[in-house]
Amino acid sequence: MSQTAPAVLRVTERIETRSKDSRARYLGMIAREADRHADRGFLSCSNLAHGFAAAGPDKAAIAGMRGPNIALVTAYNDMLSAHQPYGRYPERMKLWAREVRATAQVAGGVPAMCDGVTQGFAGMELSLFSRDAIAMSTAIAMSHAMFDGMALLGICDKIVPGLVIGALRFGHLPAIFVPSGPMPSGISNKEKQQVRQLYAEGKASREELLASESASYHSAGTCTFYGTANSNQMMMELMGLHIPGAAFVPPDTPLRNEITRAAVHRLAQIGRKGHDYRPMAQVVDAKAIVNACVGLLATGGSTNHAIHLPAMARAAGILLDWEDLDELSAAVPLIARVYPNGSGDVNHFHAAGGMAWVVHELLGAGLIHGDVLTVAEHGMAAYAQEPFLEDATLAWRPAPKTSGDDTMLRTVAHPFLADGGMRLVQGNLGRATFKTSAVDPGRWTIEAPARVFDDQESVTAAFKAGELDRDVVVVVRFQGPRANGMPELHKLTPPLGVLQDRGFRVALVTDGRMSGASGKVPAAIHVTPEALAKDGKPGPLAYLRDGDIVRLSAEDGTLSTTADLSARDPAPAPVADVGMGRELFAMFRLGAGGAEQGGSAMLEAAGL
């Protein structure tokens, strides 16, 4: 293992210094929790009796405190193909707990929204805030204080970040994330995108589009593009919160079952009653957060994590910002190309060497910290191994010596791009995230007249009316956390992609988000400050008008306009919509912090 790279050391030290006081407050709180609320000893007999009344065969073991009692916090529902397998998990996990003189109980469920189902309509305006609802629901589950460890059953976009945030507030306990695995590959993502663009141009019918989509998303398991859900799995490996190699093993296979069984057994070992105590608060430190950032950049992961990583870090008293990500991006090469950053999907990535390859390469180059506490016994080195079954027994072997497919996986020495997947762009229009890994380098700088919209539907209408057939920077504003919950505007990818394929130089600038699966069109997203006024002061996007020249460049890091905004009045903010439950999230919008701080009213109000 090489010396840690100077940029990684520099950023880690800067984060640790910046976080000194907040991290001390966090660890102090965790120490008090460990004293007050561990081991169930503080619970009254009535509390306890309620807690194990329905525990059936585990009642005596829980009552007699014979061994660790593991909380299962589950995001099961049938809406997310990724979470559908979880319906069968609790009963199996209880059996596996008994094998090691432990018990397991479903502590509680957390909500889980499928961004694929809600993409493009009002439901998506609840998506970002559902993360905080998940964090709060995790706290509700764990507040029963009956537990010695947490098994976190969640995979998708906002669910893993929400579970991390909630579980960290019980960081005196150990936690292991338990994924269920990607669905088998369907039609290629390229084919899927082609039918979408044909539909956007009116050259494919709705029946043809539905047939294509259903051939892509066709069964239980995580969708196979490298979006936010699969970026979550990568991050849980880099943060040492998985059984090593759990990320992309297919669902409902003997190997998947043995990995889940190992998670239950390991939790019994790493609790306070175990012989190898590893509380989550100690696992998730600045080095773990930096390792997650590096993994995100090296694999071209989801832009949503430019928002979720600062939020997760804050829950552990760690302060991360976009300068940190940007400085790491300049030092971390892109060594994986998984759709939308390439043609293969996560199943192909896994077969080519997967996470073991990525960790081996990053460790070998000193781009991630190896000296970290993980839930696995041997630090980060364990994650450079891939799991397999040797005579039906779970075992690990080193990552392959050569990439199984160098169109998908390369070495740090010979990467796809010297620059990581994501850059900070800033100027007189604010600060924003620009994902470079999915964009042709010839389009990393775009300068063109703006067309300004206040909602995504108007963009689609203008496209269909032929008003955008030219070099254009499409600006979609009033999409920030406080305006309408910061939805993903992923439905704009096909029309903007059509314009790009027609030969125009096109870009998107928005204070909203894009999907982790958004690709090829250059975009400056998460613009902060958002257009909607805060303390009576609108963000710069509120002053933009059609025809203003806007420049965004990942090469020189700019996001600016040549227009003089100083003498202008801001555009009036749209009135917040109701319906689809959006009115119930008004308090989340009202208090939301900026995207760079995680876009969370919950964290702002908690003073974290």
Ligand SMILES: O=C(O)[C@H](O)[C@@H](O)[C@H](O)[C@H](O)COP(=O)(O)O
């Ligand atoms: O951040 C993400 O990864 C996305 O939110 C993803 O979860 C979402 O479902 C996409 O919309 C899927 O892509 P398609 O809409 O292209 O199927």
Ligand code: SF4
């Ligand atoms: S990956 Fe996205 S689209 Fe697929 S199940 Fe998860 S949230 Fe839904």
